[in-house]
Amino acid sequence: MRVRTLAVALLAGGLALTACGKEGGPGDTGSPSQQVAADVKVDGSPTFDKIKARGRVVIGVKEDQPGLGYKDPTSGKFTGFDIEIAKLVAAKLGYGDDKIDFKAIPSAGREQALINGDVDYYVGTYTINAKRKEQVAFAGPYFTAGQDLLVKKDDNSITGKDALKGKKVCSVTGSTPIQKVKSEGLTEPENIVELQNYSQCVEQLEQGAVNAVTTDDAILKGYASQSPTTLKVVGKPFSNEPYGIGLPKDDKALRDKVNDILQAALDGGDWQKAYEATLGKSGSTAEKPVLDRY
């Protein structure tokens, strides 16, 4: 009998604990709000038909990249430049912030998520390349990044990609930047560290276990602006990574529509506003990309 009382007490306590702290959360981070378009039509787009039938749009994003696609662990809110672009496109398709479901999908799962239709479109540091175009379609690019290096602020020995010999370099398992480091032999194979996500790499950098973290400069700037006193970006990009919006492969109608939306945002002030509210906070400027319609 006593056991049962204890169990009930524990259960009730557990429920009470989980119920509290759910309301509220940090205030809005001041992302530019979008005018939601009404009566949008995208003829001949199966994806858009699916969105309409659902009444909500599901967008695949990253959750661990400050400044681009980042999920606040306490409030569960997504913030960043990619998120702003995703919201902008959704708004112009007729879906406001309250009708967006963000789905965090890591790099390795992106193609499959689009092929399976788990997400309607994907905005998350998604580099456009020919090989990927065999499986998915891309609108954009909406941003051009380049591979760069994140090092400790007081480290002046790493000045660029050619100064990496003998240094421990960290990036995400199998990611394009680390494959580039391997194939170009920028450092010795035994000095390459591959972890699950960039946050772990940055942590290792701060502890001194690795000397540099490498990936696209946009991602690195996000981390550098989080800890400006200890980290810095080297600032000599050595690749060209055009970020596109991933779409299901055969949906040309939606692709054209998204390209129109991006063009309008680039020509108007929306793109600039989105940049300044997110990545621009690190103080760096960015050039507007030129759309690549196909």
Place this chain on the structure above:
Amino acid sequence: MDVLLDNLDLYGPGFLNTVELFLISAVGSLVLGTILAMLRVAPVPVMRAMGAAYVTIVRNTPLTLVFFFFAFAFPLLKIVDAETFGGSASGYYFTAALAALILYTAAFVCEVVRSGINTVPVGQAEASRALGLTFGQMLASVVLPQATRAVVPPMMSTMIALLKNTTIAAGFSVFQAGSISANLAERGENQLIGLLWVAAFFVVLVIPMTLLQRSLEKRWSIAR
């Protein structure tokens, strides 16, 4: 087939490292697990308590967590110098992966061996004591040989689980079979096909283990 042939530079070294990780940690966990099992049946209470405590604490702790500890937390304890230990960064992470796999699997091996010891009739132990064998001699030449026969199938299951568990090292800077799909994704290859090849190679690795199990069972079978 293209996915495989175009990316042989991933599949070859990847599976080679998987086999290497597996073989070393299999030997390590068998040795440590057997020692733990001997502790658990030892006549000294302190030894029994040590064995039991290890199994209770370690058994089925999420393996990712064990990896996490050795890859990230252990260096902070400054017991060894992560900079130089293992010769290099990759050497350190490889050693960390081995430590995680061996400690995790040893708890299972211990319980498998102990269940085998339990199948040996008490009379065997009593008879060997009566012959004047010490505890160590009794275990080594009477009880364990008989126990081993009984545990071939569950032991092989544990070893196959270990083989597949090695893929977790992918997230902790050890390049092996588990890292292949992440690399393929970035190369823009079809991952479903890529993963099917990974699965196929794992089946190829498991088949000889199953055959070994069958042959051991046959060779060690006795009429009771």
